[in-house]
Amino acid sequence: MAKVKKTRRASDRRITSKEVADLAGVSFSAVSRTFTKGASVSAKTREKVLKAARKLGYQPNVHARSLMTRRTELIGLICSNFDNPVFMEVFDLFTRRLQMQGLRPLIANLSSGQADDTLDTLLQYSVDGVIVATSNLPADFAQRCRRANLPVVYAFGRPKAPGAANIISSDFLQAGRLAGDLLQERGYRKIAFIGGPTTTVSTGDRLAGLTASLEANGLEPHTTVYGNAYTHEAGLSLMRQLIRTGGMDAVFCGDDVVALGALDACREAGIRVPGDIGIIGFNDIAMAGWSAYQLTTIREPIADIIGTAIDRVIELINQPQKKPKTVLFDCSAVIRNTLRPLV
Amino acid sequence: MAKVKKTRRASDRRITSKEVADLAGVSFSAVSRTFTKGASVSAKTREKVLKAARKLGYQPNVHARSLMTRRTELIGLICSNFDNPVFMEVFDLFTRRLQMQGLRPLIANLSSGQADDTLDTLLQYSVDGVIVATSNLPADFAQRCRRANLPVVYAFGRPKAPGAANIISSDFLQAGRLAGDLLQERGYRKIAFIGGPTTTVSTGDRLAGLTASLEANGLEPHTTVYGNAYTHEAGLSLMRQLIRTGGMDAVFCGDDVVALGALDACREAGIRVPGDIGIIGFNDIAMAGWSAYQLTTIREPIADIIGTAIDRVIELINQPQKKPKTVLFDCSAVIRNTLRPLV
DNA sequence: AGATCATTTGCAAGCGCTTGCAAATTGCGT
DNA sequence: ACGCAATTTGCAAGCGCTTGCAAATGATCT
Numbered sequence: 001m002a003k004v005k006k007t008r009r010a011s012d013r014r015i016t017s018k019e020v021a022d023l024a025g026v027s028f029s030a031v032s033r034t035f036t037k038g039a040s041v042s043a044k045t046r047e048k049v050l051k052a053a054r055k056l057g058y059q060p061n062v063h064a065r066s067l068m069t070r071r072t073e074l075i076g077l078i079c080s081n082f083d084n085p086v087f088m089e090v091f092d093l094f095t096r097r098l099q100m101q102g103l104r105p106l107i108a109n110l111s112s113g114q115a116d117d118t119l120d121t122l123l124q125y126s127v128d129g130v131i132v133a134t135s136n137l138p139a140d141f142a143q144r145c146r147r148a149n150l151p152v153v154y155a156f157g158r159p160k161a162p163g164a165a166n167i168i169s170s171d172f173l174q175a176g177r178l179a180g181d182l183l184q185e186r187g188y189r190k191i192a193f194i195g196g197p198t199t200t201v202s203t204g205d206r207l208a209g210l211t212a213s214l215e216a217n218g219l220e221p222h223t224t225v226y227g228n229a230y231t232h233e234a235g236l237s238l239m240r241q242l243i244r245t246g247g248m249d250a251v252f253c254g255d256d257v258v259a260l261g262a263l264d265a266c267r268e269a270g271i272r273v274p275g276d277i278g279i280i281g282f283n284d285i286a287m288a289g290w291s292a293y294q295l296t297t298i299r300e301p302i303a304d305i306i307g308t309a310i311d312r313v314i315e316l317i318n319q320p321q322k323k324p325k326t327v328l329f330d331c332s333a334v335i336r337n338t339l340r341p342l343v
Numbered sequence: 344m345a346k347v348k349k350t351r352r353a354s355d356r357r358i359t360s361k362e363v364a365d366l367a368g369v370s371f372s373a374v375s376r377t378f379t380k381g382a383s384v385s386a387k388t389r390e391k392v393l394k395a396a397r398k399l400g401y402q403p404n405v406h407a408r409s410l411m412t413r414r415t416e417l418i419g420l421i422c423s424n425f426d427n428p429v430f431m432e433v434f435d436l437f438t439r440r441l442q443m444q445g446l447r448p449l450i451a452n453l454s455s456g457q458a459d460d461t462l463d464t465l466l467q468y469s470v471d472g473v474i475v476a477t478s479n480l481p482a483d484f485a486q487r488c489r490r491a492n493l494p495v496v497y498a499f500g501r502p503k504a505p506g507a508a509n510i511i512s513s514d515f516l517q518a519g520r521l522a523g524d525l526l527q528e529r530g531y532r533k534i535a536f537i538g539g540p541t542t543t544v545s546t547g548d549r550l551a552g553l554t555a556s557l558e559a560n561g562l563e564p565h566t567t568v569y570g571n572a573y574t575h576e577a578g579l580s581l582m583r584q585l586i587r588t589g590g591m592d593a594v595f596c597g598d599d600v601v602a603l604g605a606l607d608a609c610r611e612a613g614i615r616v617p618g619d620i621g622i623i624g625f626n627d628i629a630m631a632g633w634s635a636y637q638l639t640t641i642r643e644p645i646a647d648i649i650g651t652a653i654d655r656v657i658e659l660i661n662q663p664q665k666k667p668k669t670v671l672f673d674c675s676a677v678i679r680n681t682l683r684p685l686v
Numbered sequence: 687a688g689a690t691c692a693t694t695t696g697c698a699a700g701c702g703c704t705t706g707c708a709a710a711t712t713g714c715g716t
Numbered sequence: 717a718c719g720c721a722a723t724t725t726g727c728a729a730g731c732g733c734t735t736g737c738a739a740a741t742g743a744t745c746t
Contacts, residue, residue, distance in 0.1 A: 063406035064732035082435035092425035095452035407702035
């Protein structure tokens, strides 16, 4: 970055509380107090200050304040799945909910760069807490946060590494079971599974749920294949492969984008869904409802997860000694047209 | 939010430069200097400091620093189109590119709340500059930024209000013309237009471009209809309407999501694309390339726009007196299967 | 009016850092 | 070994704000 200019033009400066104080004819701690809620100021002074502030266009400087309060109202938001449409909803909700609580997200885009820098940056900005909304995160991240005394909660997934952590997520096992039940009660028996990267816990859990549901009836997954990412492309090619092999009558996709890819593979192969093969996804992204797809899928309660994650991180900020906790939400089925009707 | 705990446990505190200085046996300005690039420190002291810092896990406090440097390295990023898939790519690029320049985005999600608070918040956090990546923004936003002495650049659209502003965008007129040319050289003559909200400048410009292209051959748009948002739903119902009316042989959609909706409307009506009707979109979102759609569309050079917008805002931060400037990028065609081949 | 208590206010000491300045150190030529 | 210039260093004065404390003001009751 270019060198900072030294010359400090008058216009460059922002209004300070001193200036407001002068205009209002009060001490500058009075200004500070009218802007810190809960502080002791008479209605009269507050009025004077507010008027002066308005006139000058004064805005208290959060950074200066944070030096004393040790609060920045900044929450580090760690993301990486910028290629999955579900992220749009997640992101929208996170930024809005945080805003509503008077907090601001400081985004760390993990797709680029190393995770190490990421934590350093968050530390430099003294974020009050961190919410992790990605799964491909170095295992020791939580540890490092703890060492730095930084509250951290995981949303939408749990860290691979074992050990206590604050986790707010949907119950992937239950989701997998739900998918399995749904499929079976519609008469499907030879159920294949298309998962995401084998390294992600979420994929494993969903498969485990499916397997559990099948085992209850003495069945087991017909085939399981994995893509190296939750993408349309992966779903497309994996489904083509499955079609070539054949033998299954339904497939549970670990993610909607993958399911849509699978659906497109069927379309091009002339396979009818749900006539020939049933398909069920996970996430309920917007496109799943588009008329071209009408994908039956499992929906996680995104808003609940996000709301709870935010509440939890606030709680931890105020009471850092609180014990780690895991909250799992049940998922629900969204029935559309890629599964045949109940038998 | 709950009241801040008063008690300040030792563990609560972050390491300060003083502590590093003590451990390293140097003055604490030495610490500061080793962390400010371009400062004068001998290799030996820097080594000592770095070692101590590493041992203690020290990270300089950006907020304290910003008090003196008058730089926060924070850029306000104003967004609102969290429902359009194109946003994912935009957002990913913005956050990454900013990160690469040593800047951090402070997101303002305009979907909720008033724009007034938004600017106030950005001011409180003393962002160094603002990038507006949304079009539905109160007209006076730029004015208010100027009054507050805040560099602001508009990316992906220009403010409705006239007046000088920094605008980095694609050339919607050229894009519209390109679409028109493409359609005509493939023999389409009765071309309809599906736009977004009539209030957005972008829609108007795209239509103007199309019209210009048609006029060159003595034609004019066959029909123009507008949705109240750039959504699949809007495209679907608008296209159904168009189909009912009939008479056109092609349609230019102001946005890809709309185009996909239109495509689905054709599919359900049994209309063949591009056989019966040609369809062209705008944006080239990921789904446009999915095998179910294979949408021919116009692509804006998103990465260029974002890169330039960032460069521009940095430029303005360093030289606030720079005159406003508009940079428009040409769009290009992405030919897939929703237009019939060249005649 | 005077005494008593609750509020409100200003003062000043920080918060963790940068930076101009002058003193201390270093390198180098002779 | 000595002198001089170029570096390096520590000191101290901020940056804009919060907050404990004590002084000042206001309210309330005899």
